[in-house]
Amino acid sequence: MVDVIADLSSFSLEAGPPGDQRELLHLRARSAGLTFSGCAHAVFLCKLVQSVRCIIKSHLANRDSLASGGDGDLCVGMLGMGHMGKQLLLSLLEKSDIKPSNIKISSRRPELAVEFVQKGVECFFDNRRLAAWADVLFICCLPSHLPKVCSDLHSQLSKRCLVYSFTSAVPVSRLARLLGHDFILRPQYDFVACDTADVWLSCTRLTSALTDPVLIEASSPLTMGGGISLGLNWVCAVLYSLLNLCTSAGLGSGDAICLINNVLKDKWPHAVELHSQSFISASCASSLLAEEPFPWISLTDVQTKETPLQCFLSSSKSMQHCMSAAYKSLLETPAN
Template sequence: MLDFTENLSSLGFECGLSENEKELLFLRARANDLTVCGCGHAAFLCKLANSLREGIGLPKQLEDIDLPRSNVSKKGKYLTVGVLGGGHIGKQLVQVLLENTGLKPSQINISSRRPENLEDFVKSGITCYFDNRRLAFWADVLFLCCLPSHLPNVCAELQYHLPKHCLVYTFLSAVPVKRLAQLLGHSFILKPQYEFVACDSVNLWLSQGSVAVALKDPEVIDASCPIAMRGGLCLDTKWLIGLLYSLLNMYTVASVGSTKALELINQLFQLKGPGTAEFTINSFVHSSYVSTLTPDESFPWINITEAQCKETPLLYFISKNKVMLDCVSAVYKSVMMGPGKNETGK
């Protein structure tokens, strides 16, 4: 049916704004920018982690890092993703995970104060409930999408109950990562740190409908690339450092030897061929530790909170290798532009 109101500007949102209010319209673009890029970078992590998990299967030796066996023995080889919070950000993130990452609904659980409002997700096969501890115990990656006002209660509930192998990814920008680590009693936390920068145009972030649809647009994917973002937003390089160390920790959980882990992570980022700078043991750990690490021995467990706050061997290595950054950028675009769902769509 033809929409006769489509080109009637008098019915548009901006029409009812005063001149002073119109000057603040850029804030709407900024909010969209943050949501699209935040969900895009979270999806990138999940796609990499899911590929990693499928490639290595279940952990073989859990004693060294004190992981509860019952938590991993029932989940199979696939990544499990928990979303804590069923509000605007939580719903947008889940839609992106479903449509843009290839994750099956059975790989996603949501804990929300109002699970009855998530009926559409339940129909798609996602398990929804209100039990934050259950979610944390089940998930390999746990996204914090709750309101800032709910964070104290959430942290009090989860404190010292998070399995060591569970990566907590926070969307709460106002809480420093070290403070969040104290509140949760947990150090495996990844926090993107975004900053707004001067930009001629932000219309890119207003031209799409849902976030999931936006992240299928090659121009949006290119603009949201964490290495070279455009459109008025930039991301601290230490997010990439935290992401890489997080992937390394996942290999440690699976008791993958250091030599094999390096081979797999170089494959993951397609670091092969002339002109590329492959990761080595020295890229991740201090030279004093390298001589004591045997090929079959896993990398040591990395404190991700500290890795985002201090100078690390990996930060030094990345900052000195532009080719490496170009490879990571190319992988982001390739991964995000790839097919979203699997053939079954389940």
């Protein structure tokens, strides 16, 4: 998601439609829809990851695998404070339970984050320090800055750090090579012709828009509206991310499947249960012992190749309903 509109006031979420350019209104709607959906999906991911981490923590009381945050809380790093970075930070502060003290920003212009620093968010310019600290790292930089950013991050990321990239025009496979890291999520938004794109024009203020049931419905990943779509691979990658969290904590495959099923059933009781073969091939699943952790899953492969989970999810309407229900439930639940 390139920051091409950062200095264009007519495209800001707060701006009204330009009086003499109403034929371009759909561009403003598309811009608002991308910003809203990008932030909403990131908040959903963080809330889902935090839920799973809390369950793992209670399951494995004194294990060191979740000790990076000191108290087990999710540590979120943000690299870049342009238009998307600011909107994402506002969304996380308003809609998630992540404490400001558990969010850190690395930016070439720390002065842009003064209002957030006053709320308890730490801001500095040290990409390597951020990478070594974060559990989830959001990359919100321009494509032209990416080679330098990746050079800074290379070899600094722990295997369990989930990198989430908003940088457009850079495929996840290339990003994985640049970072030397395969635990990466990159949402791929596409545009489709429709008559409902103006639904996004109600995004006058992002934080209030994130409480609007109509917009939450329109941004639901598997059934997106308003002329924007998000591939099934993104939802699969989110679920594989949860599986990798269980693996990194040393959780056996039986407990990992049970944990993920319980998280989803808590949001939609009618969910079809996932099994080992939902994630890995039947031959691998048959030889996997219940007390043995799942193998580490490359999210790069998940987003570029056909997977057992993609086949399962595409054919299971029940699981699709479950993921939509989980998304709406987590977005509609107010932060504590």
